[in-house]
Amino acid sequence: MEEEETGAQSRGRRRGGRGTEPQKRARDFILVSEFSEHVGPVPVMVKPEGGDGLFNTSSFSVRIMSSDMQRALTGGCFSFCEDTQMVLSERMDGLYAYVHYFSLYDINARGYVRQFAISYITSSLKKITDNFTDLLEKFSEVTKMLCCGNHKVFGKDVEHRLADLEFTKELISQEGWTAENTESSSLYKEFDFSKENVPERDPSVVESGMTEMKTIMESLTREMEKDCHQQMQLLLESKRRSFQKLMAQYSPAPPTNTNGISGQTTATICIYFPPCSLHHLV
Known part of the structure; x- marks a missing residue:
């Protein structure tokens, strides 16, 4: 369901900000971001594909990952981090986000930790507060x-x-x-x-x-x-x-043999991981 343009969205475009056309991002979407050791915070994946429209996912990833919500090294000792969450707004775009931070562990990473965030992004703050x-x-x-x-x-x-x-x-x-x-x-x-x-x-x-x-x-x-x-x-x-x-x-119904005993069928589960840096970690 498309929502009417908010005042923040309109002001963002009038001021030459990065506000995106509301019809280009009327649907809510999910963004996965990673703090890469080589290039810094980067967007990894968007679902549904193209759901971000003209929204600057790179800039948003820098903003949420630079907050450094996760720390696996406490006082020089290795420890496991609990997930953390926050809700924030992108005023220039009239968008709101529920951000869920978590860590994966890698023997080759600095401090053995790779930081990630999954964000649910919508133009309706009420959707986030109610759900x-x-x-x-x-x-x-x-x-x-x-x-x-x-x-x-x-x-x-x-x-x-x-x-x-x-x-x-x-x-x-x-x-x-x-x-x-x-x-x-x-x-x-x-x-x-x-x-x-x-x-x-x-x-x-x-x-x-x-x-x-x-x-x-x-x-x-x-x-x-x-x-x-x-x-x-x-x-x-x-x-x-x-x-x-x-x-x-x-x-279809499982085959029946000559003795009247139904044969067994087995289902194979294939878990698909998208082509991103989470591959070798899970």
Whole structure:
């Protein structure tokens, strides 16, 4: 249903602001944003596709992600962040947004954290205020599903990193460890592998890295043992059963063999993740 142009939208265009034509964005839409380490805050995905019209999603992503709502490193210690939410307005566009912040964890990210936000954007503030509880519940359900898979992937990466560090510790503890007995390349032979040039050769550095990985693994184990994580596993199983039941309603009757026993049919669930940086994290 199209809504009439608000005074803020009209003023935005008269002042030469970034206000967009109301008919171009009459539909509400959802925006996923990420704080990229390389280019900063960027829009990742819009649903429905093209639903943002002429709205400047890049500028909006910078605004919401620069607020830095998530911090996974508290006092130098690794910890898991709870989701946070806020409601804001884009006065020049006459739009309002419910923004849901969450974090995914990556062994290669700074501080092992990647920050994301899912925004529900609409021209009606009343939609957000009247449905705030539902928005919070449904968006939390989505982020928990993402985090459930992400924690398993992150846990495997931490285990591999710890194994690498243990191997490195054993290697450098051996007497006579040099570039020659590790790598035949002339480049390695000519390089000075002293502790000053390669800090990773210092046993104290390796020990520090191992301690950090063990601490992260302990925190991750506690997080995955929480009731919410177990509830999410039950929710995923419930979704699978619901999908199978739905498929059975629209599928032809199962074949019957000569003994009069109905054959069994199985439904395959394919979860599609859009082409974005969330791929390798879940």
